[in-house]
Every structure is written in C-alpha cells, then in structure tokens.
Amino acid sequence: MHTEFTDLVAALDIGGTKIAGALVDDTGRIHLRTQRPTPAQEDGESVMAAVDAVLAELTASPLWTAVSAVGIGSAGPVDAAAGTVSPVNVPGWRGFPLVARVRTTVGELPVRLVGDGVAMTAAEHWKGAAxxxxxxxxxxxxxxxxxxxxxxxxxxxxxxxxxxxxxxxxxxxxxxxxxxxxxxxxxxxxxxxxxxxxxxxxxxxxxxxxxxxxxxxxxxxxxxxxxxxxxxxxxxxxxxxxxxxxxxxxxxxxxxxxxxxxxxxxxxxxxxxxxxxxxxxxxxxxxxxxxxxxMGTDAGLVGAAAAALLDGSARSGGGGPR
CATH class of the missing domain: 3.30.420.40 (ATPase, nucleotide binding domain)
Incomplete structure (x- = not known):
C-alpha cells in the first residue's frame, strides 16, 4: 500500500538522449520509473513536452500522494538560483525556466535543481562508491x-x-x-x-x-x-x-x-x-x-532524489536520505 511511504520524492534526470523520471524513497529505492527520448534538436517547447509527459506518468500514480518534493538533475550549465537550464546538447533550451515550468505541474511542492554531475555525486555518496x-x-x-x-x-x-x-x-x-x-x-x-x-x-x-x-x-x-x-x-x-x-x-x-x-x-x-x-x-x-x-544508469535519478531530500524542504522533515 502506498500509504506506508512518508518521504517519497519525484526525481527527474534530464539529458541530451533521454528524460527519465522516478519516485524514490528516502532509502534510495526506486518505486516507479518512466522515460521519454529527448527531442534534443527540436525547439524548447518540444523538449518541455517530453518532460511534461514524464511528469504526467508520475503524477498519475497513486504513490504521488506521498511525494514531498521534486529533485531535478539536468545536463548543464544550470543556474539553480534562477531555476534555469542551458544544456549544451539541447540548443532549444537557453536560460530555460525549467523549475517554474515544473512547478506548474507539481503545485506547491518544493523543487530542487542541480547539475547532472552534482546529482551523480550525491548518488555515489549516498549509495555508491563514495x-x-x-x-x-x-x-x-x-x-x-x-x-x-x-x-x-x-x-x-x-x-x-x-x-x-x-x-x-x-x-x-x-x-x-x-x-x-x-x-x-x-x-x-x-x-x-x-x-x-x-x-x-x-x-x-x-x-x-x-x-x-x-x-x-x-x-x-x-x-x-x-x-x-x-x-x-x-x-x-x-x-x-x-x-x-x-x-x-x-x-x-x-x-x-x-x-x-x-x-x-x-x-x-x-x-x-x-x-x-x-x-x-x-x-x-x-x-x-x-x-x-x-550507481550506473540510476545515478541521475537517485542523485536528484538525494538533492531534494538533502535540501531539507521535504514536508516530512525527515532530515534527508537514510
């Protein structure tokens, strides 16, 4: 039953090849995952449509009611303070307001953006070789x-x-x-x-x-x-x-x-x-x-989740990953 989860976070891993999403608990376990190919050579709205499709699949899950925050790991450069991304290999996104756009779907949930290298690092420190x-x-x-x-x-x-x-x-x-x-x-x-x-x-x-x-x-x-x-x-x-x-x-x-x-x-x-x-x-x-x-191919998702949990803004107040 999904009610056992008090600290799920939604994670997005955005790269030039694929946009992946998952619901991850505070032990690093992935409970639901989905992905779409990145239309990297198309316009910015087409890329955002792929992100929206991933989010739609996550929000449709009964587990979504236990989600307390959203973590995003994106190819960069990113600007976490501004909530924008400018991935070198996604030319349609330059200063793209990704955090604001994600918030239109996730409402009041806190959203944490980090670069993909930082996400991988958080994953390896939490569950991997570091x-x-x-x-x-x-x-x-x-x-x-x-x-x-x-x-x-x-x-x-x-x-x-x-x-x-x-x-x-x-x-x-x-x-x-x-x-x-x-x-x-x-x-x-x-x-x-x-x-x-x-x-x-x-x-x-x-x-x-x-x-x-x-x-x-x-x-x-x-x-x-x-x-x-x-x-x-x-x-x-x-x-x-x-x-x-x-x-x-x-x-x-x-x-x-x-x-x-x-x-x-x-x-x-x-x-x-x-x-x-x-x-x-x-x-x-x-x-x-x-x-x-x-951590392999899960590093981006697990790391984005870790970043959201470590941000301290998840509603459970659980103090980050376990």
Whole structure:
C-alpha cells in the first residue's frame, strides 16, 4: 500500500538522449520509473513536452500522494538560483525556466535543481562508491566530462549548482581550443568523442562494422592497438591532472569515475592511476584513490532524489536520505 511511504520524492534526470523520471524513497529505492527520448534538436517547447509527459506518468500514480518534493538533475550549465537550464546538447533550451515550468505541474511542492554531475555525486555518496567518504570528487566521463564535490560529508553544488565541473579545468595551456572558450580543457582531451577524434587523427581506423566511437577505440586498445592505447593514455593523463588539481585545492581523498568512458575499465584506470601517482605527489593528497562508479544508469535519478531530500524542504522533515 502506498500509504506506508512518508518521504517519497519525484526525481527527474534530464539529458541530451533521454528524460527519465522516478519516485524514490528516502532509502534510495526506486518505486516507479518512466522515460521519454529527448527531442534534443527540436525547439524548447518540444523538449518541455517530453518532460511534461514524464511528469504526467508520475503524477498519475497513486504513490504521488506521498511525494514531498521534486529533485531535478539536468545536463548543464544550470543556474539553480534562477531555476534555469542551458544544456549544451539541447540548443532549444537557453536560460530555460525549467523549475517554474515544473512547478506548474507539481503545485506547491518544493523543487530542487542541480547539475547532472552534482546529482551523480550525491548518488555515489549516498549509495555508491563514495559512501563513507566525507570529501570526494565524482566525475561523469561520457560525451562530455562533468563532476561534483562532496565536502565535509555533503554535496557542494555551489551557488549556481555547477561546482565541481572538472571538465573545464585547463590542463594543457597550448592545447586545442575548447567550445567553452578556454584551451586544453579536460573535456577536450578525455571525453569519449575526443578520445575517438584523437585516435582517428593519429591513424586509428575502425573495423569492418564502421564503429568509430570511444568504445570501439577501447576495444582496439584491449587488443593491443598502440594508437588506441595512446589515446586512452592521453585521456587518463588529462583526467589525472584535473583530479590532482582538485584534490590539492579542496583535499578530496577519492575520485569516483562513471559514464560511458569509464566502461573501458583497465584501459582507462591503469594509466589513470599511474598518472595520478605522478600528479598527486604532495603529502596530503598522496593517498588519493581513483575508483569506478557503482550507481550506473540510476545515478541521475537517485542523485536528484538525494538533492531534494538533502535540501531539507521535504514536508516530512525527515532530515534527508537514510
């Protein structure tokens, strides 16, 4: 019976590929989930219509009466203070008033917006690989490179919800221009498309299936292809430099790495750990560990729920996730 739930939250995970929604309890268990494809290349109202369809399915559930707050994790940049989102891969949304639009459906319920990197970080700290660590950096290495921070035992989203966005730390002063306006950013070297681009530029060619993705480069690296191995080594070096810089600044003791590129496994983690040993050499960061994320595709939903619960505005007053 749904009446047993006193602290359900609705969670939205908004990305360039899909818009997912769920009802999540204060132990992190998902009780209902739904999703729609993101019409990323259409106008802003078409994207919002997909969000509305997900919300409609959630609000139609008898469990909705137990929902006390709404958490949203969105591709960014986001502006949590203004309630707006401008996902790089959803051009129809620029300064889009997502929180206000969601409130037209959910009424008086509090709505909490964070970036997708912050959501993933909250999930990994609550239920995943960063559990038990008071100071952690979590990264999503995929089409882009995002991230978030746990400081003093709590997610640290920053004033706008973008703190920990490690992808746009510059690690190569003479590096390629990045779309953000800087040069040699971690994302420009270590994201999946840029791993594949570098491999292709150095002469790697896909197999008969024509797959030129980072996953195909990873498979070639596992088979010993030197160009594929070098592309992953370069990505690992960039990640290590960004992770070590972050650790030196705020003294995190673990870096949790998720996203599609992390699925390369040892092809990424072996050179990453070797490079990290070089970059994180000061005494207070020497014990820094790099580990794979554990929450998988649920990280965005569980993390959005955690953000809403930790916000302290859920009507149950339960004090956040358990």
């Amino acid at each position: 559990q038990g660590h008071d100071n952690a950096l979590c990264l999503v290495v995929s089409t882009g490179v995002g991230g978030g921070l746990i400081l003093n035992g709590r997610p640290h989203p920053g004033p706008t919800g973008n703190a920990g966005h490690i992808g746009h730390i510059s690690v190569d002063l003479e590096g390629d221009p990045c779309p953000c306006g800087s040069r040699g950013c971690v994302e420009r070297i270590a994201s999946g498309p840029n791993i594949a681009r570098r491999a292709a530029d150095q002469g790697w060619r896909p197999g008969p299936d024509g797959d030129a993705s980072a996953a195909a480069v990873a498979a070639a690296a596992r088979a010993g292809d030197p160009v594929a191995l070098a592309s992953f080594a370069r990505a690992a070096q960039a990640l290590a430099a960004g992770i070590a810089a972050t650790a030196t600044l705020v003294e995190v003791d673990i870096a949790v790495i998720g996203g599609g590129v992390a699925g390369a496994g040892d092809v990424l983690f072996e050179p990453l750990r070797a490079a990290l040993a070089q970059y994180a050499a000061l005494s207070f960061v020497r014990g820094l560990k790099a580990v794979p994320a554990r």
